[in-house]
Amino acid sequence: MRTSPAALTPSWTVGDITVHRIDEVALPPQTGAWLLPDATADVVDGQEWLRPDFADARGSLRIDSHSFALSAGGLRVLVDTGIGNGKTRANPAWHRLRTDYLDRLTAAGFPPDSVDLVILTHLHTDHVGWNTREVNGTWVPTFPNARYLTSRTEREFWAGHAMDEPRRQMFRDSVIPVEEAGLLDLADVPAGGTPVAPGVRLLPTPGHTPGHVALQISSGGERALITGDCIHHPVQFAHPSIGSCVDIDPERSEATRRSLLGSLADTDTLVLGTHFPPPTGGRVITHGDAYRLSPVPAARPAP
Numbered sequence: 001m002r003t004s005p006a007a008l009t010p011s012w013t014v015g016d017i018t019v020h021r022i023d024e025v026a027l028p029p030q031t032g033a034w035l036l037p038d039a040t041a042d043v044v045d046g047q048e049w050l051r052p053d054f055a056d057a058r059g060s061l062r063i064d065s066h067s068f069a070l071s072a073g074g075l076r077v078l079v080d081t082g083i084g085n086g087k088t089r090a091n092p093a094w095h096r097l098r099t100d101y102l103d104r105l106t107a108a109g110f111p112p113d114s115v116d117l118v119i120l121t122h123l124h125t126d127h128v129g130w131n132t133r134e135v136n137g138t139w140v141p142t143f144p145n146a147r148y149l150t151s152r153t154e155r156e157f158w159a160g161h162a163m164d165e166p167r168r169q170m171f172r173d174s175v176i177p178v179e180e181a182g183l184l185d186l187a188d189v190p191a192g193g194t195p196v197a198p199g200v201r202l203l204p205t206p207g208h209t210p211g212h213v214a215l216q217i218s219s220g221g222e223r224a225l226i227t228g229d230c231i232h233h234p235v236q237f238a239h240p241s242i243g244s245c246v247d248i249d250p251e252r253s254e255a256t257r258r259s260l261l262g263s264l265a266d267t268d269t270l271v272l273g274t275h276f277p278p279p280t281g282g283r284v285i286t287h288g289d290a291y292r293l294s295p296v297p298a299a300r301p302a303p
Helices: 030-035 041-045 101-107 125-131 152-159 165-174 176-180 250-264
Strands: 011-014 017-026 064-072 075-079 117-119 132-135 138-141 147-151 184-187 194-197 200-204 213-219 222-226 270-272 281-287 290-295
Touching: 011 213, 011 222, 011 270, 017 101, 017 213, 064 101, 064 213, 117 194, 125 132, 125 165, 138 165, 138 176, 147 152, 152 184, 165 176, 250 281
Parallel strands: 075 117, 117 147, 147 184, 222 270
Antiparallel strands: 011 017, 017 064, 064 075, 132 138, 194 200, 200 213, 213 222, 270 281, 281 290
């Protein structure tokens, strides 16, 4: 008997806010070695807590693509939109992808027409793909009743950046159609962050990209943080110096990561990683001279 998509929607509660993980796809094992080249098998072997959830027996990192959906103050919010279906991509694992992402989103209670706000932590290919879907050969906004939001610094950086053809293609099919529909808003995000919905705040976390933001959720005295790509994988808790091969500013990315982890360590803040495989969520615990992630498993509704 097949389990319904609704029964497979993991979620966490933060006060009165429920955060749902909307799965897209588990990325191939070679993704970790490409994305975080300094996270070698020897490095992973030194952190037993990474297994079995975050790394396999060979020391390969497990990495996922997913979004988060939540309701706050009457607004239905989606955080990042993954890789998308049917897109022409240079990365073979992302090229012409076919997943049931929209079915999962709908099963979680967020059909595309109901989404009010789409927050984009940054404008990378695997975070904007479901911004659009193909209709009669044209890429149109997937969430026609939503405002899409990213930081002004982020959009202005890419507007002045010399992009290669694969990135130009991504903008053509996943960003520009949203702009042309008049749905993209740009937020100024000061050092202290900026509210975008009741209990939802953008925090500047630059380095991976210049305008990268994380998302802070606060409700009923509880707090969570959605990382985006300022932290790609829990191995970076133990080794904050490990950066991504696609960080625009590696030094700033490391500084951001160290500052963020230090502020979260040994607090009750729930951390939800945008690429962390299940259990995906946890709390930052001091571990030696760095940190580890203490998992907080998601709840799953009954079938």
